[in-house]
């Protein structure tokens with residue numbers, strides 16, 4: 001299957017090695033893409049693992065898993081990458097009532113021990 005992150009590559013050659021732990025995402029963008037794919041699949045474990053350890057208490061695996069499951073994730077658009085640890089993106093999805101929606105976010109990432117983590121995001125209109 002094509003990778004849900006819209007890279008145009010097969011899932012096996014894109015986000016899958018990150019989801020399975022075979023590799024770690026080398027950049028904040030790659031991590032962001034793999035987290036979008038993890039919502040699409042969904043893979044709540046991966047979403048928790050790639051959240052900054054200091055921020056995990058703000059999230060619940062079950063919620064992440066459900067948020068992935070109830071929505072249909074249709075497209076990811078990277079808007080800009082103003083710094084190595086910042087990604088602005090739009091995630092297109094359809095909610096459980098069939099409404100097409102856009103989640104527009106400016107996300108901050110941090111690299112620790114050679115691994116990237118999602119720290120926080122500011123939701124934009």
Ligand SMILES: [Zn+2]
Pocket residue numbers: 003004005006007011014015016033034037
């Ligand atoms: Zn991908």
